[in-house]
Amino acid sequence: MNGVEQTELSQLDTICEKAEQIFEGALQEFLVHGYAGTSMDRVATSAGVSKATIYNHFGDKEGLFIALVKRLAQKKYQIFVESHKAELMQAEPAIALRKLANTILDHSMQDQEYLAFIRLVIGESGRFPELAKTFVHNLGKPGIQVLTEYLTNQRYIMIRDPEATARVIIGTLAHYVLLQEILQGKEIVPMERDRMINTLVDLISPNLTSAS
Known part of the structure; x- marks a missing residue:
């Protein structure tokens, strides 16, 4: 495996870790506040990521919930x-x-x-x-x-x-x-x-x- 391939795999691992982090935070917020009562700000805080990161991964709240x-x-x-x-x-x-x-x-x-x-x-x-x-x-x-x-x-x-x-x-x-x-x-x-x-x-x- 060359350096480029290793870098790409590392980037994929980082993306997967971020997505999993967002999922865990989102799940807790949705369960506590329901869909309507959950904001992307709440999810970002719970997941420990920026709101921009969530939008980059899932587009919007509905996209996050479906995922x-x-x-x-x-x-x-x-x-x-x-x-x-x-x-x-x-x-x-x-x-x-x-x-x-x-x-x-x-x-x-x-x-x-x-x-x-x-x-x-x-x-x-x-x-x-x-x-x-x-x-x-x-x-x-x-x-x-x-x-x-x-x-x-x-x-x-x-x-x-x-x-x-x-x-x-x-x-x-x-x-x-x-x-x-x-x-x-x-x-x-x-x-x-x-x-x-x-x-x-x-x-x-x-x-x-x-x-x-």
């Missing part, structure tokens, strides 16, 4: 699916589904910052539909695609509509998090997670064929 939504969605997708994808693709259906469900619920329901951000995205989605679309595009859609691929390619599982089944599974998990945690419903309509996961597995069990 933050995309970053968090991609980060959760990496945790939920991508880091376990190879393992899940090789596992038996009942094992894979339990693993996926528990991973999603563990990393959703135990992350209060993530839950608070979901509330924020939902609350702002009426005025800024692109925010919700960005979240779905970077987390919901790829998750459904991976699960659909798994259900389609499993030779021991016979499902008439793999995509619809994947949507039912992901939708059930999302609804569980939404109702139990985001909407504070766990004391009103309690449901043990193992009971819910077992029921999901039972839904596909009649479609399992013998291994012979």
Whole structure:
């Protein structure tokens, strides 16, 4: 690697560090003050950077918020699916589904910052539909695609509509998090997670064929 390449890599690292610094500051401000109540001055102070630096990276507040939504969605997708994808693709259906469900619920329901951000995205989605679309595009859609691929390619599982089944599974998990945690419903309509996961597995069990 020559000197020019090293300089370019160093500059990229600096840009990434600055962006991450801005993301961390912006997240705290948006969670505390909401979208409307957050100013670029607040974000700059929280992130420890100049306001000009934020504008150079993201253009405006909406651009920053969309980038933050995309970053968090991609980060959760990496945790939920991508880091376990190879393992899940090789596992038996009942094992894979339990693993996926528990991973999603563990990393959703135990992350209060993530839950608070979901509330924020939902609350702002009426005025800024692109925010919700960005979240779905970077987390919901790829998750459904991976699960659909798994259900389609499993030779021991016979499902008439793999995509619809994947949507039912992901939708059930999302609804569980939404109702139990985001909407504070766990004391009103309690449901043990193992009971819910077992029921999901039972839904596909009649479609399992013998291994012979």
